[in-house]
Amino acid sequence: MTRGRGGRSDPRAVQADRVVEQTLHEVVHEIRQPLAAIFALADVARRSPGVPAEVRGYLALIIEQASEVSAAAWSVLEGPTTGAASEGSEAVDVGDVVTSVLQGFALSWGGTFTCFGDLDGVFVLGDRATVRRCLVNIVDNAVRAAGPHGKVTVTVRRGAGMLRILVEDDGPGFGNVPTGTGLGIELTRKALEAMGGALSVGAPGSLGGAAVTLFLRIPRADSTHVDEAARAG
Numbered sequence: 001m002t003r004g005r006g007g008r009s010d011p012r013a014v015q016a017d018r019v020v021e022q023t024l025h026e027v028v029h030e031i032r033q034p035l036a037a038i039f040a041l042a043d044v045a046r047r048s049p050g051v052p053a054e055v056r057g058y059l060a061l062i063i064e065q066a067s068e069v070s071a072a073a074w075s076v077l078e079g080p081t082t083g084a085a086s087e088g089s090e091a092v093d094v095g096d097v098v099t100s101v102l103q104g105f106a107l108s109w110g111g112t113f114t115c116f117g118d119l120d121g122v123f124v125l126g127d128r129a130t131v132r133r134c135l136v137n138i139v140d141n142a143v144r145a146a147g148p149h150g151k152v153t154v155t156v157r158r159g160a161g162m163l164r165i166l167v168e169d170d171g172p173g174f175g176n177v178p179t180g181t182g183l184g185i186e187l188t189r190k191a192l193e194a195m196g197g198a199l200s201v202g203a204p205g206s207l208g209g210a211a212v213t214l215f216l217r218i219p220r221a222d223s224t225h226v227d228e229a230a231r232a233g
Contacts, residue, residue, distance in 0.1 A: 109143050124216035125216070137185070144171075
């Protein structure tokens, strides 16, 4: 809740928060039906006789990306799993999330992605939609900074009790980037912290541009590993 002077609630700020929340609920509600129609139409087209294999593949991608839009929208409203180290948190397949994000960007970005690290059998605590949304925010900033033919690398490293996802680009670095780059950094930081993780922003990276690291907890990890790694980053 928003507080004013002396720790008291600011009625105007509280009302503004409620209006924003209500608007978000209305937006998500309004996109549900069109998304459902996209799923249905794409699935019917994909299953129709005589459809070339290449077209079926594109239709499958449409269904997949529309599903991600729906999940991301609901994750914004519901928020991440609070206290991700607690029992009941979802174990998220990092390889699945990273692959999904990079494939999605590759459909509309002409630059080069390079991914390092072993993604097989690596899981973190949280919920998939929120973890994916956090990575999308950071990769989106990276591709904007790198430009239409730039380079972006994603490096995944597993440590003692935590997982680190480092996103680097060959752009001009923070403060010298196209309009819109940098949006979502604070939202991503808050979402990661709510899941027991952290965010570290630095420059320059190995490619000369920005270097942003997402820290995510591995199941049954001690919280101090992430905190120490974030401070060191």
